[in-house]
Amino acid sequence: MTTVTEELETKVEAAKVASRDLAHLSTDIKNRALLNVAAGLHARESDILLANEEDYREARASGLSESLLDRLRLTSERLAALAADVRNVAELPDPIGESFDDRVMPNGLRIGRRRVPLGLIAAVYESRPNVTIDISSLCLKSGNAVVLRGGKESFHSNKALAGIVRRAVAEAGAPEEAVQFVESTDREMVDRMLKMRDSIDLMIPRGGAGLIRFVRENATMPVLAGGVGVCHTYLDSSADLKMAREIVYNAKVRRPSVCNALDTVLVHRGIAEQALPDVARRLAEAGVELRCDPAALAILRQAGIDGVKEAVEDDWGMEFLDLIAAVKVVDSLDDAVGHIERYGSGHSEAIVTGDDQSANRFMDRVDAAAVYVNASTQFTDGGEFGLGAEVGISTQKFHARGPMGLREMTSYKWTVFGDGQVRP
């Protein structure tokens, strides 16, 4: 235990010290480090794949599920995609040093705000080794030092990848101590990290719901946690039926396992009979199971649609992460808003409507990270929103909401320039 604690404390302290220099690094040097990372992923591909093979073998022997094994697996193509992502981060504008809200006060003080890094970020993640590269490249570009603590299943892969990042940083003339990889995968380690509020400015948990809940409940510092997405699409009485059908299909089927995927379709009573059978047939093409309230069920059975089920109370507000959707008929837009208020998780909510007043009312009244008019909720993503890259999607309201890009990984300081002003 002593060595575990010592390793953590030594690395956190080294990262904290390095964070001070990292905060002042030029954009050029940070970009050079990122391009070095991309080059390293290419040059050392065989070492990485070898390390990954070792993880994969051990994980399979220990009975890890197929889906987790798939997340763990690195291939030549996946490494190339990862390198491309890193090069994209290099091309994004540097948020650090940006001045805003500058003004001259009547007493002559020049007051403004200047964007600065948060300081030291700690990432705790599970089996996906690509997180090692994702998080460290976003931290580097935003001037934040990072302590990485991956899961034991991907230990060898993570270690190889973190080594490439550290070398890339050093070769760019930047402080490699700003990127630390904690080797111990002891659970105790995470408990200790969560108490280090004096050193660690932000915790990023990446992984299953259990890990995220544990970090949120036990961290003594702010936590950036990707949110649960219980997402609704409401078909208003004035909706274009074809548009409604295609938006619902895309929001559910494109990738059903992501947080911005549709969970519940709400449909106005006035168009339910016209709209629902079409929506159901389209979803059936992808094998989507429908769980319906009594009104929707009656309409679908009437229309000769088979295999639909009756919803139970737990289906409302459920994040399915699968080819399942709940369907409910509502009497009005306000009823839809009320349902979303009660069962939504504040992630992504959409209306399909042909009426501007309905669009605006929905936009005004629904309180979520992203509110859509006539588009698929699957667009909630840093890249799609023009942020370029993201560390996650926040459903919290404090600090940042929705996709969290580079700017959301920063703070600011007030700068005050005077010529001897004292306060009366």
Add this chain to the structure above:
Amino acid sequence: MTTVTEELETKVEAAKVASRDLAHLSTDIKNRALLNVAAGLHARESDILLANEEDYREARASGLSESLLDRLRLTSERLAALAADVRNVAELPDPIGESFDDRVMPNGLRIGRRRVPLGLIAAVYESRPNVTIDISSLCLKSGNAVVLRGGKESFHSNKALAGIVRRAVAEAGAPEEAVQFVESTDREMVDRMLKMRDSIDLMIPRGGAGLIRFVRENATMPVLAGGVGVCHTYLDSSADLKMAREIVYNAKVRRPSVCNALDTVLVHRGIAEQALPDVARRLAEAGVELRCDPAALAILRQAGIDGVKEAVEDDWGMEFLDLIAAVKVVDSLDDAVGHIERYGSGHSEAIVTGDDQSANRFMDRVDAAAVYVNASTQFTDGGEFGLGAEVGISTQKFHARGPMGLREMTSYKWTVFGDGQVRP
């Protein structure tokens, strides 16, 4: 206990429901409510003073200290000042509804961010009844519902003031349930509030260090806590000596008991002999006690300045909140920065210098909520920074840093307008 819990839950739930309407209130109605509050403070002055007299009598009988009794005391002048503050808040621009970062993506989606309230804010405070008015007026203007829980010493005053606010809100045609005053002063109540993360979006503790620490350590939601201010002023080798003297004097003496007051003077060895005696004589006019490192001590004794003491280790990094200052001679600007890094609390830090390069280096390297060149740290204040009013000064880096005005009491949502876009 049941009644205590019931009162809290009923009021929190009512405020949460009202917060949804408050979020959409027009600026006009919110301003009318604020002007009603100001008018109410005037019209009901005698009731308020009577209630305050009752608190004051009980508090004095129970042996409350003179300084706390002074904080508790309301007078006709203090009420007039409070009403003027509320009218000032009415004149500030409304942050809610502001759109920013609007853009049209290549696929035609119109994406932007819109400023929205946080939702429901809870304030827990001690003896100062003016907090009831301060916090509720800032919450109203920023569209946030508020649950107020004041200390038992100021119970009657708080109740009278909260009643005025609720009436003012109702008379403006706004939902009075958006302002709730919790009558129970049971400590249990605070524990319960801190667990209500599903309803309360932000906790604001106002009072002594003990209360603030308790809330920070036990809250399950974000906390907006005014920070400890251990503030340094560094006199660079190129400082104008008269400017240095007056800035130090103002930063320490203007109001020694506030968080932006100077605690430690750092002086470059090259000017220490010239600068320090003058600084010490000026501070002596106000009776400031100096606690010096050996080099500063030698210089001051040599100059015939009496009554200076030798500093002990605890004096560095101490927030004196009193007419006491620590003094230390440093070898360079970087030494000053190192000292600030080690002992500062990230609140307000200043350099006095005639050299632009030194000014910029200090500005770049010092990590604090507010960094000053050639001005007094006592300017760190929402009003002085042009925010108009503040709920506190944050030394945290997440969300907002430094003075927290109306905009800092908001979040945003992403708005997406499409015409049928689905994600490839």
